[in-house]
Amino acid sequence: MTTLHLGQYVPGYSPVHRLDPRVKILSVLLLSIVILNAGAVESLVVTTFLLAAVSLSGLSAGRIAAALKPLAWFFAILFCLHFFFTDGHPIFSALPAVTYEGLDRGVTVTWQFVALVVSAAVLTMTTAPSELVGGSEKLLRPFNRFGLPSHDIAIMVSIALRFVPVLLEEVERMKEAQVARGADFASGGLVRRLKKMASLVIPLILGTFRRADELALAMEGRGYHRGPRTYLRELKFTRVDYAALFAVVAFLIGVEAIRFLPL
Amino acid sequence: MIQAVEIIYRYDSKEAPVLEHASLEIPEGQYVAIIGPNGCGKTTLVKHFNALLVPQEGEVFVDGLSTKDPKAHREIRRRVGMVFQNPDNQIVGMTVEEDVAFGPGNLGLAPAEIRGRVGVALETVGMLRFAKRVPHSLSGGEKRLVAIAGVLAMKPAYVVLDEPTSYLDPAGRERVLNVLGDLKQEGISVIHVTHNMDEIVDADRVVVMSGGRILRDGAPRDVFREADVLRAVGLSTPQVTELMWRLRAQGCGVRQDVLSVEEAFLEISALIGTGTGGGR
Numbered sequence: 001m002t003t004l005h006l007g008q009y010v011p012g013y014s015p016v017h018r019l020d021p022r023v024k025i026l027s028v029l030l031l032s033i034v035i036l037n038a039g040a041v042e043s044l045v046v047t048t049f050l051l052a053a054v055s056l057s058g059l060s061a062g063r064i065a066a067a068l069k070p071l072a073w074f075f076a077i078l079f080c081l082h083f084f085f086t087d088g089h090p091i092f093s094a095l096p097a098v099t100y101e102g103l104d105r106g107v108t109v110t111w112q113f114v115a116l117v118v119s120a121a122v123l124t125m126t127t128a129p130s131e132l133v134g135g136s137e138k139l140l141r142p143f144n145r146f147g148l149p150s151h152d153i154a155i156m157v158s159i160a161l162r163f164v165p166v167l168l169e170e171v172e173r174m175k176e177a178q179v180a181r182g183a184d185f186a187s188g189g190l191v192r193r194l195k196k197m198a199s200l201v202i203p204l205i206l207g208t209f210r211r212a213d214e215l216a217l218a219m220e221g222r223g224y225h226r227g228p229r230t231y232l233r234e235l236k237f238t239r240v241d242y243a244a245l246f247a248v249v250a251f252l253i254g255v256e257a258i259r260f261l262p263l
Numbered sequence: 264m265i266q267a268v269e270i271i272y273r274y275d276s277k278e279a280p281v282l283e284h285a286s287l288e289i290p291e292g293q294y295v296a297i298i299g300p301n302g303c304g305k306t307t308l309v310k311h312f313n314a315l316l317v318p319q320e321g322e323v324f325v326d327g328l329s330t331k332d333p334k335a336h337r338e339i340r341r342r343v344g345m346v347f348q349n350p351d352n353q354i355v356g357m358t359v360e361e362d363v364a365f366g367p368g369n370l371g372l373a374p375a376e377i378r379g380r381v382g383v384a385l386e387t388v389g390m391l392r393f394a395k396r397v398p399h400s401l402s403g404g405e406k407r408l409v410a411i412a413g414v415l416a417m418k419p420a421y422v423v424l425d426e427p428t429s430y431l432d433p434a435g436r437e438r439v440l441n442v443l444g445d446l447k448q449e450g451i452s453v454i455h456v457t458h459n460m461d462e463i464v465d466a467d468r469v470v471v472m473s474g475g476r477i478l479r480d481g482a483p484r485d486v487f488r489e490a491d492v493l494r495a496v497g498l499s500t501p502q503v504t505e506l507m508w509r510l511r512a513q514g515c516g517v518r519q520d521v522l523s524v525e526e527a528f529l530e531i532s533a534l535i536g537t538g539t540g541g542g543r
Contacts, residue, residue, distance in 0.1 A: 128358075129357055162355065166399060214353070215352050217315055220315065222344075230371050234374045
């Protein structure tokens with residue numbers, strides 16, 4: 001139950017924690033565009049910005065590293081692919097595969113992915129899941145008129161998040177019940193183990209349908225209906241939120257403008 | 264008042280009805296226990312009270328509103344709160360306070376009003392300090408209390424609870440039962456479906472169901488006096504009532520309508536003190 005998930009929320013009261021979730025979501029979206037467009041100079045500026053955001057959020061370097069760690073292999077492979085398979089001018093005449101262009105591409109692409117992961121991690125670590133859902137819902141609300149049921153989507157997402165631990169616990173319970181009757185999930189090769197897992201999947205699916213049925217009944221009993229409803233916390237931009245959003249947007253436009261400077 | 268008039272309900276048209284001509288009236292502010300063996304139709308009956316089920320024959324009225332009218336369902340469900348057996352399958356919110364806010368949010372109330380109601384509801388069940396917690400981190404009893412708070416936030420006149428103490432340890436059971444007592448004090452009707460006879464001696468009224476019919480309906484004392492009727496449908500009586508029954512079977516002159524340990528104590532000390540009867 002205490003396993004730390006990738007980018008799990010870290011409760012706190014830092015300036016970044018207190019920002020409206022919509023400011024953070026929009027900033028991460030815009031930042032992603034800038035990151036994917038970034039050249040050498042831009043990437044240095046954006047790195048500085050990310051470091052500043054991390055230190056403002058009060059997250060320790062260890063937490064950020066923990067978010068990056070599961071992806072370390074992916075980063076390494078990404079780097080190697082670009083490093084060894086880009087045509088250009090060889091660094092060493094003896095090794096024609098290793099080029100200056102390859103080094104440049106490898107570093108840039110790997111940096112881009114690291115930067116994307118770090119910015120997403122700052123968002124999810126400083127924003128409670130319910131705020132993330134609430135913020136996204138409110139950002140999507142203008143699309144209601146085009147038939148997008150933002151309220152229903154928000155309920156769906158929050159129920160899904162709510163039931164992840166419940167279902168994990170159920171799998172664990174079923175596994176124990178089967179192990180107690182002599183099932184063996186620990187030994188055998190990958191294929192055999194996957195086959196054994198099938199004996200958990202079917203009861204899990206059936207159980208989930210039964211749960212969904214009861215949940216639907218309970219929601220109906222509590223007056224749920226499609227369409228608009230109200231929330232405990234109605235998100236409201238404060239002056240700080242406006243200032244922060246303005247600052248981020250201005251900064252990112254500035255970064256994009258660098259490429260037009262005569263450097 | 265909730266009125267069920269001669270209701271008949273079958274889940275499957277080919278099978279025998281689960282409810283057969285069940286009629287019942289529950290005035291506001293009453294604590295009613297509904298007991299009966301498994302499959303007797305208790306859950307089916309109470310699902311009619313907030314229009315989750317609509318009878319195929321007969322009619323159910325909540326404060327004069329018929330459950331046959333779909334337009335009245337929202338108001339009926341606001342008045343009659345329903346707490347199901349498994350709290351895991353009725354907690355919707357990602358945190359305790361958000362879950363309690365779900366019902367008021369569905370009513371379209373303003374955030375300030377929702378906040379107030381969430382605070383009061385959590386306070387009533389003694390869970391205010393868990394407001395920010397994740398439901399998954401709570402014990403079974405605590406989840407049950409959150410589910411009750413979720414219903415209370417709708418300000419219902421009636422609260423229906425389907426076996427609210429199942430799977431709870433004695434401490435959790437105690438907490439839930441205390442909360443139910445508090446609700447009655449506040450003038451809310453409590454409709455408590457249960458198997459456990461010892462839980463209902465404090466009820467104003469006990470309704471015994473069997474085979475989709477209402478077998479007995481009266482004060483606990485009167486219902487438990489007829490222990491043989493209860494036993495015939497597979498129900499037991501509270502432990503002290505059972506004790507009195509056995510003493511009488513041994514020829515002791517004790518009252519049979521005893522409901523509490525104190526009463527039993529008085530009966531037995533009177534018996535020993537006067538030396539009458541054949542007590543060993």
